[in-house]
Amino acid sequence: MNILVFGDTHMPSKASKLPQILTEAMQEADEIIHTGDWQTLFVYKELQAEWNIAGVYGNADEPEVQNYLPASLTIDRNGFKIGIVHGHEGRGGTTEKRAENAFKEEADIVLFGHSHIPYLRFHGKTLLINPGSATDKRKVPLCSFAWLKLSEDGLHARHIFYKPGL
Incomplete structure (x- = not known):
């Protein structure tokens, strides 16, 4: 399964559309997960109309998004328990610690965002992954x-990793 x-x-606010490199990758995915800070419900609904996307809300999301999506989500895929949270x-x-502590039951994988900084590391038996930002790099040279x-x-x-605007 490719997620x-x-x-x-x-x-x-940071981009009018998703980068082409990302939309091309979306065509190859079995599932798509968004770690929050969509900003508007329109963005979520536009993406959901074309792809099946699971996701959570973030701190920069409008109240309409926060009322529509959960703060955290746990899913099971191919025998792995995956926790999804924005991390704010x-x-x-730290964002990593808040993400790790967001789930009562231990997850195999925790996906989170918020910092815009890519992260991929085991904390004990849990793999924490921050995909970084698709459109708004911070403190790193690439999206x-x-x-x-x-x-x-x-x-x-x-x-x-890719240059902004690709």
Whole structure:
């Protein structure tokens, strides 16, 4: 199973559309997950009309988005428990710690956003992944998204980095 993970799109304030490199990758995905900060419900609905997207809301999302999407979500895929959260709320001094602490039951993988900084690291038995930002890089030279490939044999995760506007 190939899962495309992206977030922190901040549309329309940071971009009027998703980068072509990302929309091309979306064509190859079995599932798409957004880690929050869509900004408007229009963005979510436009994407949902074309692709099946699971996602959560973030701190920069309008109240309409926050009323429509959950703050966190847990899904099971190919035997892996995946937690999805934006990472702006909760216990912990860092985005990574808040994301890790967001779930009562331990997840195999936690997908989060908020910082716009790509992250891929195990915390104990849990793999934490921040895809970075699809449109608004911060403190890093490139925008990014992540691929998560799950099989019965294991998982493979990686980032794709690209120049803004591609």
